Amino acid sequence: xxxxxxxxxxxxxxxxxxxxxxxxxxxxxxxxxxxxxxxxxxxxxxxxxxxxxxxxxxxxxxxxxxxxxxxxxxxxxxxxxxxxxxxxxxxxxxxxxxxxxxxxxxxxxxxxxxxxxxxxxxxxxxxxxxxxxxxxxxxxxxxx
Numbered sequence: 666x667x668x669x670x671x672x673x674x675x676x677x678x679x680x681x682x683x684x685x686x687x688x689x690x691x692x693x694x695x696x697x698x699x700x701x702x703x704x705x706x707x708x709x710x711x712x713x714x715x716x717x718x719x720x721x722x723x724x725x726x727x728x729x730x731x732x733x734x735x736x737x738x739x740x741x742x743x744x745x746x747x748x749x750x751x752x753x754x755x756x757x758x759x760x761x762x763x764x765x766x767x768x769x770x771x772x773x774x775x776x777x778x779x780x781x782x783x784x785x786x787x788x789x790x791x792x793x794x795x796x797x798x799x800x801x802x803x804x805x806x807x808x809x
Contacts, residue, residue: 738773741773744770746771
């Protein structure tokens with residue numbers, strides 16, 4: 666105890682790093698000849714390039730999926746109760762529905778609702794999967 670009073674306390678991280686570097690079971694550093702070192706470096710570099718290519722392709726795939734989901738959400742936000750956007754309604758010749766109408770974007774609002782998603786059963790198993798959710802959620806008056 667008396668010895669520790671004069672010295673500043675060493676950081677635990679440094680102690681752990683020293684322990685693992687100087688541990689008797691730590692393998693010695695590799696010592697290669699020039700040709701073997703060059704071969705090792707070439708293989709290592711090729712492996713790193715391959716890993717970078719894989720990571721980039723995964724990133725591009727995730728970005729593509731994200732953009733697809735964003736486009737689907739935007740389409741849901743723009744359609745009305747009949748599955749038509751304002752542009753499609755004018756093309757078909759149906760009367761326009763005002764943007765403030767409750768029917769426009771209904772499916773988007775329902776899809777984005779996250780009420781009690783993390784409680785109990787996962788939302789995927791909560792009800793049978795259908796193309797569109799029902800207008801009235803649950804029939805409480807139903808009996809067998």
